[in-house]
Amino acid sequence: MNKIHTKLKLLTSDLTETIKWFQDHLKESEASVQIYTHLDADGLTSGAILGKALYRERIPFQISVLRQLEREEILKIAEKVQDYNNLVIFSDFGSGQYLELDDKLNNDNKNTPYIILDHHFPQNISDKNDDKIKEIYQNSKPWHINPYFYEIDGSKEISGAGICYFFAKALNENNLDLSPIALIGATGDIQNQGPNNSFTGLNSVILEHATKADLVEMVNDLNFSPIKPINEAIAYSSDINLPGLSGNTSKMLKFLQTLGILMENTEGNIRTLNDFNQEEKQKVSSAIIRYISLKLDVEPSEIVKKLIINRYILKNELVGSELHDLKEFSYLLNSCGRSNNGSLGIAIAMGDRKIAYKNAKKQLIEYKKSLGQALSWIQKENKIQLKEHIQFFFGEEVISENIIGTIASMLIFSKNDIIEKSKPIFGCAKRKEEEVYKISGRAHESIVKKGVNLSEAIREALKLSNLDALGGGHPPAAGTKVPVDKIDVFLENCNKIIKKQLQE
Ligand code: C5P
Numbered sequence: 001m002n003k004i005h006t007k008l009k010l011l012t013s014d015l016t017e018t019i020k021w022f023q024d025h026l027k028e029s030e031a032s033v034q035i036y037t038h039l040d041a042d043g044l045t046s047g048a049i050l051g052k053a054l055y056r057e058r059i060p061f062q063i064s065v066l067r068q069l070e071r072e073e074i075l076k077i078a079e080k081v082q083d084y085n086n087l088v089i090f091s092d093f094g095s096g097q098y099l100e101l102d103d104k105l106n107n108d109n110k111n112t113p114y115i116i117l118d119h120h121f122p123q124n125i126s127d128k129n130d131d132k133i134k135e136i137y138q139n140s141k142p143w144h145i146n147p148y149f150y151e152i153d154g155s156k157e158i159s160g161a162g163i164c165y166f167f168a169k170a171l172n173e174n175n176l177d178l179s180p181i182a183l184i185g186a187t188g189d190i191q192n193q194g195p196n197n198s199f200t201g202l203n204s205v206i207l208e209h210a211t212k213a214d215l216v217e218m219v220n221d222l223n224f225s226p227i228k229p230i231n232e233a234i235a236y237s238s239d240i241n242l243p244g245l246s247g248n249t250s251k252m253l254k255f256l257q258t259l260g261i262l263m264e265n266t267e268g269n270i271r272t273l274n275d276f277n278q279e280e281k282q283k284v285s286s287a288i289i290r291y292i293s294l295k296l297d298v299e300p301s302e303i304v305k306k307l308i309i310n311r312y313i314l315k316n317e318l319v320g321s322e323l324h325d326l327k328e329f330s331y332l333l334n335s336c337g338r339s340n341n342g343s344l345g346i347a348i349a350m351g352d353r354k355i356a357y358k359n360a361k362k363q364l365i366e367y368k369k370s371l372g373q374a375l376s377w378i379q380k381e382n383k384i385q386l387k388e389h390i391q392f393f394f395g396e397e398v399i400s401e402n403i404i405g406t407i408a409s410m411l412i413f414s415k416n417d418i419i420e421k422s423k424p425i426f427g428c429a430k431r432k433e434e435e436v437y438k439i440s441g442r443a444h445e446s447i448v449k450k451g452v453n454l455s456e457a458i459r460e461a462l463k464l465s466n467l468d469a470l471g472g473g474h475p476p477a478a479g480t481k482v483p484v485d486k487i488d489v490f491l492e493n494c495n496k497i498i499k500k501q502l503q504e
């Protein structure tokens with residue numbers, strides 16, 4: 001048995017204990033199970049998996065979507081569940097607040113039974129090799145499940161939805177059919193980062209389940225959106241740069257037309273990658289490789305690594321729809337969560353293909369528009385500010401708290417000339433109803449490899465700035481909130497800590 005299967009065995013055995021504990025508490029509770037989950041694609045799929053699994057067991061439940069499990073939210077939850085003795089599940093967050101949850105949900109008056117199914121670093125831990133993880137693991141059985149307990153990397157090898165999937169499967173083997181939903185969550189958290197966008201660790205085990213059940217198929221394909229007009233898909237690719245053509249759809253169309261491929265379908269619309277046959281795809285890929293290697297003097301083998309990827313197809317979905325492709329599906333869910341339509345996303349992930357899907361597609365258009373506007377505003381107005389070791393920007397009236405993290409991600413993880421990737425970026429969005437900034441930190445893999453750990457940096461900077469807000473996440477992506485009058489101090493402390501991390 002290889003290492004990952006040994007780890008999975010241990011995880012599954014612990015989950016069996018968790019479920020026993022869950023069922024025992026369920027007997028004592030007459031109220032519905034309260035599921036609290038995060039608003040991004042991983043959080044929504046986590047909620048959907050749990051919802052489906054409980055529905056199948058005829059266990060009544062309610063799902064609430066939160067932008068983050070902040071201390072104030074925990075207090076509200078404590079108050080809400082106190083009277084009804086609800087069982088609570090926290091998914092895709094909760095580990096980073098586990099001490100806080102214990103403090104607020106367990107006290108002299110009341111012990112609220114709850115389960116944490118998460119993949120973020122536990123509170124006060126920011127290093128996967130920290131010995132204290134073992135202690136937390138031992139002390140939080142059976143109600144806390146986290147991949148780091150099993151030496152599984154929660155930032156790459158399994159998502160919140162993945163943990164919820166294994167929980168669901170331990171509850172009932174039939175829940176194996178929820179495996180594709182777990183992969184959508186992992187894709188939303190950009191975890192398919194193995195060679196050619198493959199899944200690694202426990203995510204690859206989930207993929208195996210989904211493939212064997214004939215629900216998902218992996219195909220080699222060009223790394224462009226399969227459903228956008230092809231010139232647009234290539235021009236706005238977040239990974240492939242064709243100097244002189246990228247960003248310009250009409251030039252891109254001309255370039256493609258020289259390849260002798262029919263560009264329009266019978267209705268006069270520009271065809272999509274989905275419409276292309278193998279031979280046409282081959283022509284496009286050869287032309288792109290030739291173009292980039294000439295313009296940028298890059299080895300063709302290096303171009304191929306980015307150009308040809310594993311595409312994951314949901315076999316039961318309509319070809320050409322957002323839902324046919326894991327990446328597009330996760331994008332749709334993310335857009336729901338980030339435009340305060342989390343319930344639409346959960347409904348779609350649970351199977352709705354009618355009203356919720358229709359409404360989600362409508363708001364997707366608005367969402368894309370707001371992201372595009374935000375990025376060009378940052379660029380045109382030179383909104384990026386630099387310190388020696390970090391860069392940062394304020395969302396002002398243009399970028400709201402809900403999308404500040406997405407914008408920071410796009411700046412760091414997508415191909416663009418707007419910012420340097422050698423410094424982490426901190427996006428700051430003023431919250432409307434509170435005198436605080438929501439902070440989203442993002443760091444490129446190249447500097448994470450050199451020692452940058454944003455989860456740790458944010459927690460240390462909070463401490464150094466005498467702030468007691470909760471914060472953290474993963475090495476390449478972490479967040480928190482900071483009072484308006486402390487923002488300068490906080491950012492300066494981030495700068496110092498990143499400097500230290502790079503020196504060490
Ligand atoms: O909010 P944002 O998207 O910037 O968060 C980046 C990552 O950090 C997410 O995975 C989020 O769940 C995590 N995070 C956290 N605790 C916080 C804020 C963010 O674990 N207080």
Ligand code: ZN
Pocket residue numbers: 042043092119159160161189
């Ligand atoms: Zn997640």
